[in-house]
Amino acid sequence: MNVSGPARVTHASTRAAVLDLIRAAGMISRVGLVNASGLTGGTISTVVRGLIDEGLVAETGHAESTGGKRRVMLQLNHFARYAIGVHLDDARITYVLTNLGGAVVARISRAGAASEEPAAVVARMTREVGALIDSVGVDRDRILGLGLVSARPSEFGLELERATGLPVVLDNDATAAAIGEHWSGGVGATATFAALYMGSDIGAGVVLGGTTHRGPSGHAGEIGHACLDLDGPPCRCGARGCLEVLAGPAAVVARAREDRALTRAAGLVGGRTRPATPVATDFAAISRAARQGNARALALLERSARYVAAAARTLANALDLEVLVLTGPSFAIAGSIYLPVLREELDRAFVARGAHPVSVRLSPSAASAAAIGAAAIVLQSELVPRTQGLRLPDDLAADEPPVFQHAR
Incomplete structure (x- = not known):
């Protein structure tokens, strides 16, 4: 795979490309769209007029004058459409x-x-989705659809679509989290980045040059099955010494249960026996104990962080990442312990650090990232489907003055 060239995003239609340019830029003029897309002024005017008529785009003010006529700025009409995201797991259902x-x-x-x-x-x-919609009072005809992410989304997708009457799209939690970061502007429009997701398991959603990379089977980014010890314990995937069995949340919880003092301090159920509570719940309890100063809990999490950092370095080197976002409910509660360890590892041993660093950061919405990403998948699939077509350039608004004056 060659990712050394310019990062580009392709779209299924001219309308999709223009809408995505406006979304990614935040604010941009028609002239800016012409320069960014390579389309003619007439085509841009026609497409923009249609998007305004649909209520998806609004004229929002003028750019600062540079001596000629001030350009009218465009941006998404953020409340024209809505999407629902649902993350279903053993511990919680987040909507x-x-x-x-x-x-x-x-x-x-x-x-x-x-x-x-x-x-x-x-x-x-179905009942809880209805309650969510009713709590805001949004008209159902303005909801584009529902995104569902879980370990077994296909088990629920068709029936949920029939029950709610909404189109349903399915994906895995890590990929959804990456799409959510990309759609909301958390990373650059054409960045090469990964969302390192930790809930009950560990995975990564990968975006290469602004385009989500799933692989032919949808299993790209399975960093939890990176082998870190050839003679390590067996993993459910058939290999030995995978990151998940060495240092994933289940491994951390298992080690904590072997320590009676830590079991009592963290309030775990069952000690050495497997408790009825979900892994993510017990991992959260251990993380709280660590943050409250329990040295045994902190040592377990720091050990886990070193393994996660080693796997993350391998991922960053293989894909030449620009950004690594830590996300998911387990990072939401333990990210302050993992983040400095990963930053140190990538600052020290990322192969391309002489050319560029890897920005490692914790998502501000880590706890609900998968649900937010599920909604973003709906927005992306309905509004800006991507395929062979027009390309999204690296610099969206280089011709625009940096200061804007809004119309009154």
């Missing part, structure tokens, strides 16, 4: 309603569905 820009308008979290039958889970999600 979000986002606007067109990916900002969360409403959010609810409910108990997980570890022991429920699929039909009961679908019925419950």
Whole structure:
């Protein structure tokens, strides 16, 4: 795979490309769209007029004058459309309603569905999605669809679509989190980055030059199965010494249960025996103990962080990453312990550090990243489907003055 050339994003249609340019730029003029897209002024005018008529784009003011006529600025009408994202796991079901820009308008979290039958889970999600919509009072015809991410999304997708009457799209949690970061502007429009996701397991969503990379089977970014010890313990994937079995949340919890003092301090259930509580719940309890100064808990998490950092370095080297975002519910509670360890590792041993650093940061919405990303997948698939077509350039608004004056 060659990622050394200019980063580009391709779109399925002219309309999709123009809408994505406006989204990524935040504010841009028609002239800026012509320069960024390579389309003619007439084509841009026609497409923009259609987007304004649909209510998706609004004229929002003027650029600062540079001596000629001030350019009218365009931006997304963020409240023209909405999307719902649902993250289903054993510990929690998280629901979000986002606007067109990916900002969360409403959010609810409910108990997980570890022991429920699929039909009961679908019925419950349908009621809770209805409650989410009703809490905001948004018209259903302005909701583009529902994104569902879980370990087994196909088990629920079709039935949920029938029950809610909304189009449903499916994906995995790590990829969804990466798309959410990209759509909401958390990273550059054409960046090469990964969202390192840690909930009950560890995975990575990969975006290369602004385009999500899933691989032919949708399993790109399975960093949890990077081998870090050839003679290590067996993993469910069939290999030995994978990151997950050495240092994932389940491994941390298992080691904590072997320590009676830590079991008591963290309030874990069952000691050495496997508790009924989900892994993510027990991992959160250990993380809280570490933050409260428990040295045993802190040592376990720091050990885990060193393994995660080694795997992250391998991922960064293989893909020449510019940005690594830590996200997911386990990073939401333990990110302050993991973040400095990963930063130190990538500052010290990233192969291309002489050319550029890897920016490592914690997502501000790590706890609900998968649900937010699920909604972003709906927005992306409905509004800016990407395929062979027009390209999104690296510099979206280089011709625009940096200061804007809004119309009054």
